[in-house]
Amino acid sequence: MDTSSVMITKQQIDEMVDRVAADINRDYGDRELAVIGILTGAFIFTADLVRKLKMPVNIDFMQVSSYIGTESTGILKIRKDLTIDVTGLDVLVVEDIVDTGRTLKMVREELLRRGAKSVKLCAAFDKPDRRTTDLVPDYCGIVIPDEFIVGYGLDLDGQFRNYEDIRIVR
Ligand code: IMP
Ligand code: MG
Numbered sequence: 001m002d003t004s005s006v007m008i009t010k011q012q013i014d015e016m017v018d019r020v021a022a023d024i025n026r027d028y029g030d031r032e033l034a035v036i037g038i039l040t041g042a043f044i045f046t047a048d049l050v051r052k053l054k055m056p057v058n059i060d061f062m063q064v065s066s067y068i069g070t071e072s073t074g075i076l077k078i079r080k081d082l083t084i085d086v087t088g089l090d091v092l093v094v095e096d097i098v099d100t101g102r103t104l105k106m107v108r109e110e111l112l113r114r115g116a117k118s119v120k121l122c123a124a125f126d127k128p129d130r131r132t133t134d135l136v137p138d139y140c141g142i143v144i145p146d147e148f149i150v151g152y153g154l155d156l157d158g159q160f161r162n163y164e165d166i167r168i169v170r
Contacts, residue, residue: 001156001169001170002169003150003151003160003163003167003169003170004167005167005168005170006165006166007144007147007149007165007166007167007168008142008144008152008165008166012142013124013141013152013164013165013166016124016141016142017045017048017049017052017141018052019141020049020122020124020139020140020141021049021052022052023139024049024053024122024139025052025053025054028055028090029055030054030055030056031090032055032057032058032089032090033053033055033057033058033090033091033092034057034058034059034060034084034086034089034090034091034092034116035049035050035053035057035060035091035092035094036059036060036061036062036082036086036091036092036093036094036107036111037059037060037061037062038061038062038063038093038094038095038096038103038107039061039062039063039080040153040155040161041096041097041153041155041161042094042095042096042124042153043061043153044152044153044161045094045096045124045141045152046059046061046094049094049122058084058089060082060083060084061080061082062078062080062081062082062107063078063079063080064076064077064078064079064103064106064107065077065079065103066103068102074106075106076103076106076107076109076110078110085114086111086114086115086116087115087116088115088116088117089116089117090116090117090118091111091116091117091118091119091120092120092121092122093107093108093111093119093120093121094122094123095121095122095124095137096123096124096125096152096154097123097124097125097126097127097149097154098123098125098126098127098128098131098135098137098140099127099130099131100130100131100132100133101131101132101133101134101135102132102133102135104121104123104135105134105135107121120138120139121135121137121138121139122137122138122139122140123137123139123140124141124152125140125141125142125143125144125149125154125166126141126142126143126144127143127145127146127147128143129145129146130146144166147168147169148168148169149166149167149168149169150163150166150167151163151164151165151166151167152164152165152166154166156169
């Protein structure tokens with residue numbers, strides 16, 4: 001396995017976080033925001049992003065996986081649930097990367113079902129070429145081509161999350 005090829009540098013990631021945070025600060029002003037990071041991949045992006053947000057934030061995490069059940073409907077499996085009740089809250093879901101879009105689509109449906117006042121989706125990286133759903137993230141860091149990437153929280157079989165930059169797996 002070769003992870004020597006850098007796709008996105010640490011400096012580019014830092015600039016991306018600044019830009020996304022500025023957009024969120026502009027849109028929400030001083031409205032309180034519930035920030036929900038999707039474990040495990042988004043733990044680093046969430047930690048970087050929330051430190052740039054200026055409104056009061058309530059931070060929580062959930063761990064989910066999605067799969068296609070019979071009748072090809074998506075099923076969301078919640079492995080670790082939230083501790084907060086999102087009823088009536090403005091929620092921002094923070095994810096590492098959007099691929100097919102299934103995970104974020106189902107997380108949004110679940111949070112709206114629980115009574116969140118609003119749900120917006122934020123992803124550090126986006127691979128639109130791989131999309132099988134109509135999901136469009138409200139905030140997107142960097143659009144990338146169809147390559148498997150690791151680093152900045154993203155893994156291959158649990159490894160490489162600690163890289164400071166984004167590498168292509170070959
Ligand atoms: P989706 O539901 O297909 O959009 O899947 C998103 C999830 O797939 C992410 O949370 C990642 O865990 C994983 N994933 C998709 N592409 C990559 C990648 O290039 N590197 C690491 N994980 C990825
Ligand atoms: Mg993930």
